Amino acid sequence: MDEAELLLQRFVDNDLTPDERIRLLTALDQDATLRRRLLEIERLVSEAGRLPRLAPSSRFVAQVRACLRETNATRWSRIKNWFLTPRVLHWSPAGALAIAVIALAVMSGVSRIAIDRSAPPAAPPAATEPTVLVRLVLLKPQARSVAVAGDFNGWNPERTPLSRVDGGVWAATIPLKPGRYHYMYVVDGTQWVTDPFAHEESLDGFGSSNAVLDVELPL
Structure with a gap:
C-alpha cells in the first residue's frame, strides 16, 4: 500500500x-x-x-448469554476446586526456617501495634513563654557600627548588631521575655556607652554604669 x-x-x-x-x-x-x-x-x-440495520434474534441473544454464564461458572469452579482440592506439602528444613521467619515478623508487627495502642497518649507540648518586642535606639551619627551587649545575649555584642537608619540613628528590635535586664551599647567595637534614654542605671563594678531595662507584658 x-x-x-x-x-x-x-x-x-x-x-x-x-x-x-x-x-x-x-x-x-x-x-x-x-x-x-x-x-x-x-x-x-x-x-x-443506507443499508438496513439488522437486530439479532432472541435465540442468538439467549445463546450468547448462556455461553457467558457457562464461562463465569467454569471460572468460579476452577477457583473453588483449587482451594478445596487436598494437596501434599513437601516439608524441608529451609522451607520450615523461612516460614518461621515470616511468622516471627508477623507476630512482631502485631505486638508492636498492640503496644502502640496500649501506650498512653503523649503529653501536649508545653506552652512557650511569651516575649515582648523591645526597640533599642541610639543616636550616633559618627559611628561606623553599633551593637548592644547585655545579660540577654551573654554580653556578646556580635550577637545583636544595630542597623543604621535616617539621621544617624541606630536601632534594633529584639524579643525579650519579661524580666529585668542590664545592657550597654558598643560603638565601633571598642567604645562601651550607657543608653542615654534608660530610665535606670546600675554600677557594673568597673567604674561604668549599665543601663537597666524592665520588660513587662502589656496589659
Whole structure:
C-alpha cells in the first residue's frame, strides 16, 4: 500500500493531520486516478450507510448469554476446586526456617501495634513563654557600627548588631521575655556607652554604669 492509498483510508476515517491533508490534496490535484479512487470510496461509504440495520434474534441473544454464564461458572469452579482440592506439602528444613521467619515478623508487627495502642497518649507540648518586642535606639551619627551587649545575649555584642537608619540613628528590635535586664551599647567595637534614654542605671563594678531595662507584658 502506497502513501496515497494510506492517506485515502485516513481521509475516510477522518484521521488526517493538517500536513497529511495538504499532501493528499496535492496528490489529488496531480493524479486523476487517485481522484476516481477517492470518489469510489466515498460512494461505497454512502451506500453502506443506507443499508438496513439488522437486530439479532432472541435465540442468538439467549445463546450468547448462556455461553457467558457457562464461562463465569467454569471460572468460579476452577477457583473453588483449587482451594478445596487436598494437596501434599513437601516439608524441608529451609522451607520450615523461612516460614518461621515470616511468622516471627508477623507476630512482631502485631505486638508492636498492640503496644502502640496500649501506650498512653503523649503529653501536649508545653506552652512557650511569651516575649515582648523591645526597640533599642541610639543616636550616633559618627559611628561606623553599633551593637548592644547585655545579660540577654551573654554580653556578646556580635550577637545583636544595630542597623543604621535616617539621621544617624541606630536601632534594633529584639524579643525579650519579661524580666529585668542590664545592657550597654558598643560603638565601633571598642567604645562601651550607657543608653542615654534608660530610665535606670546600675554600677557594673568597673567604674561604668549599665543601663537597666524592665520588660513587662502589656496589659
